[in-house]
Amino acid sequence: MSGTAVRPGRRILLDLLFQEGVEVIFGNPGTTELPLLSELRRDGRIRYVLALQEAAAMAMADGYARAGSRLGVVNLHAAPGLGNAMGMLFDAAKGGTPLLVTAGQQAQGFGVTEPNLQADLATLARPFVKWSTEVRSAAELPRVIHRAVKVALAPPQGPVFVSLPVDVLNETSDVPLGTPTRVASDLAGDAGAIRRAAATLAAARRPVIVAGDAVVQRGAEAELGALAEALGCPVYLECEASSLPMPPAHPLFAGALARSAGPIRSMLEGHDLLLSIGADLLTLSLPYGEDPVPLALRMIHLDLDPWQLGKNYPADPAILADPKTALPLLRAALDEAMGPPGREAAGQRRAAVGAQHEEERVALQERARRQSEETPLLPLAAMVAIAESLPEDAIVVEEAVSSVPGLLESLRLRVPNSFFGLRGGGIGWGLPAAAGIALARAHQPVVALIGDGSAMYTIQALWTAAHERLGIVFVILNNRSYRILKQRHRLGDDVQSRDDLPGMDLMDPPIDFVGLAHSLGLAAMRANTAEDLRICLVEGLRSRLPLLIDVNLASTP
Numbered sequence: 001m002s003g004t005a006v007r008p009g010r011r012i013l014l015d016l017l018f019q020e021g022v023e024v025i026f027g028n029p030g031t032t033e034l035p036l037l038s039e040l041r042r043d044g045r046i047r048y049v050l051a052l053q054e055a056a057a058m059a060m061a062d063g064y065a066r067a068g069s070r071l072g073v074v075n076l077h078a079a080p081g082l083g084n085a086m087g088m089l090f091d092a093a094k095g096g097t098p099l100l101v102t103a104g105q106q107a108q109g110f111g112v113t114e115p116n117l118q119a120d121l122a123t124l125a126r127p128f129v130k131w132s133t134e135v136r137s138a139a140e141l142p143r144v145i146h147r148a149v150k151v152a153l154a155p156p157q158g159p160v161f162v163s164l165p166v167d168v169l170n171e172t173s174d175v176p177l178g179t180p181t182r183v184a185s186d187l188a189g190d191a192g193a194i195r196r197a198a199a200t201l202a203a204a205r206r207p208v209i210v211a212g213d214a215v216v217q218r219g220a221e222a223e224l225g226a227l228a229e230a231l232g233c234p235v236y237l238e239c240e241a242s243s244l245p246m247p248p249a250h251p252l253f254a255g256a257l258a259r260s261a262g263p264i265r266s267m268l269e270g271h272d273l274l275l276s277i278g279a280d281l282l283t284l285s286l287p288y289g290e291d292p293v294p295l296a297l298r299m300i301h302l303d304l305d306p307w308q309l310g311k312n313y314p315a316d317p318a319i320l321a322d323p324k325t326a327l328p329l330l331r332a333a334l335d336e337a338m339g340p341p342g343r344e345a346a347g348q349r350r351a352a353v354g355a356q357h358e359e360e361r362v363a364l365q366e367r368a369r370r371q372s373e374e375t376p377l378l379p380l381a382a383m384v385a386i387a388e389s390l391p392e393d394a395i396v397v398e399e400a401v402s403s404v405p406g407l408l409e410s411l412r413l414r415v416p417n418s419f420f421g422l423r424g425g426g427i428g429w430g431l432p433a434a435a436g437i438a439l440a441r442a443h444q445p446v447v448a449l450i451g452d453g454s455a456m457y458t459i460q461a462l463w464t465a466a467h468e469r470l471g472i473v474f475v476i477l478n479n480r481s482y483r484i485l486k487q488r489h490r491l492g493d494d495v496q497s498r499d500d501l502p503g504m505d506l507m508d509p510p511i512d513f514v515g516l517a518h519s520l521g522l523a524a525m526r527a528n529t530a531e532d533l534r535i536c537l538v539e540g541l542r543s544r545l546p547l548l549i550d551v552n553l554a555s556t557p
Helices: 010-018 031-043 054-066 078-095 108-113 121-128 140-152 167-168 190-204 213-217 221-233 260-270 323-371 381-390 430-440 463-466 483-490 511-518 530-543
Strands: 024-025 047-048 072-077 099-105 132-134 160-165 207-211 235-236 253-256 275-276 298-303 316-318 395-401 419-421 446-451 472-478 524-527 547-552
Touching: 010 031, 010 140, 010 167, 024 054, 031 072, 031 099, 031 160, 031 167, 054 072, 054 078, 054 099, 054 419, 054 430, 054 463, 072 078, 078 099, 078 121, 099 121, 099 140, 099 167, 121 132, 121 160, 121 213, 132 207, 140 160, 140 167, 160 167, 190 275, 190 298, 190 316, 190 323, 207 221, 213 221, 221 323, 253 323, 298 323, 323 381, 381 472, 381 530, 395 430, 430 446, 430 463, 430 472, 463 472, 472 511, 472 530, 511 524, 511 547, 524 530, 530 547
Parallel strands: 024 047, 024 072, 072 099, 099 160, 132 160, 207 235, 207 275, 235 253, 275 298, 298 316, 395 419, 395 446, 446 472, 472 547, 524 547
Antiparallel strands: none
């Protein structure tokens, strides 16, 4: 015997999670999770947040982890529960979210009978996680849980999966807990490569930066801004931007890259050097017949994930480094390489880019004002009305791809890591993610901009928001259709103006989002004009209680 008290596996599991800093578990329970729920009630140290469907639980844990810069934990029910959550697990994997995903499993001795709900869970989860395993005994729990948390949090961060047979949760053991391990990851990058990158940047006449999620994950927003100002170049977000590495009000902020090859190529043809910092270059949804990158364009790529470096386009140099640590070194080397003439040229670029972006913002706001009286409301007018109504400390959660052009350019958020978007493309993420984000950042108001089609994937999350009294304003951008598909359909060469594809419209019957919200415990309002939307937003933010606003948007592509 080790001298450690004999206790059941379920208690060992909770002791380990508490030791790893876990405060919240998201889940939807079943019979195989009953021992864990009983122990949670007795233990009292870890909060259990109930979701009414497993996809919602997974997205809540994802949002909580991203907003809190910590490990998220979700507990699912056997094979169907894991299956329900797989779309949101895919998004978490693409977004590099550190999650410990667990699922209850039938007792090991019972498995040979092929009981209901049983499958090889570790194999099922494996394609979308960094590590996947099933615990075989209570004595294995310390090693497995500590290893899983270490792997989830080590860069590049991502989800891991642990299957928990019910007999393991009930088995007793005196195994010691051990201690957590964290991987130190402040990589400065190869010094020679940083000097070469600085020399190449100093020689560029028209550089451009593409910044990705790794900048925000490592808290390197200020370092990115300082380097961009030293270069005097625009900063674009990666194609599927799920964070804001630069404040939208910054003069060098250029918005997100387009998601199609032609517009990206047109933009890049105006530059002679691309510096990618923590970005997935270049994520597209569809093949377009032409490459988005001009052959003559040189690239420098810096990332903590070696897989991303030079993945699709050659980079020279390709630097494995933490942006937080490496960007100040790159800026110092750049300052030395530029000299007075280079710094003067960068200052001229900086002024020109800032003036151009300010002119574009003024024109966008003027266009939105002209549209603000139209009914149904046009998307741009809605986005500008929302942006102008938000307090500077607000958090914005966005999953409304076809309705949000103009949003990023109009936002005036001041608190770092206060914008969260869908990464991966599995829709239904935003509504429950907002609940997890609000739990992690209770001191900030949260506004979730969700398309009507996306909302219906995980509408159950409204109940959790009401149950937990979360101060979220859910803005449903209701165009009564899958508008993004209509837009993509019209891009086809063999299509002119047909809107006759099946499965595009949500109007027969119309979805009553106000009634749905009421049935799930939320207050709800409708907005038909930009002024309606402003009034509803202000009222919702003032109340600090969950509110749904159903916005009547134009449905035409």
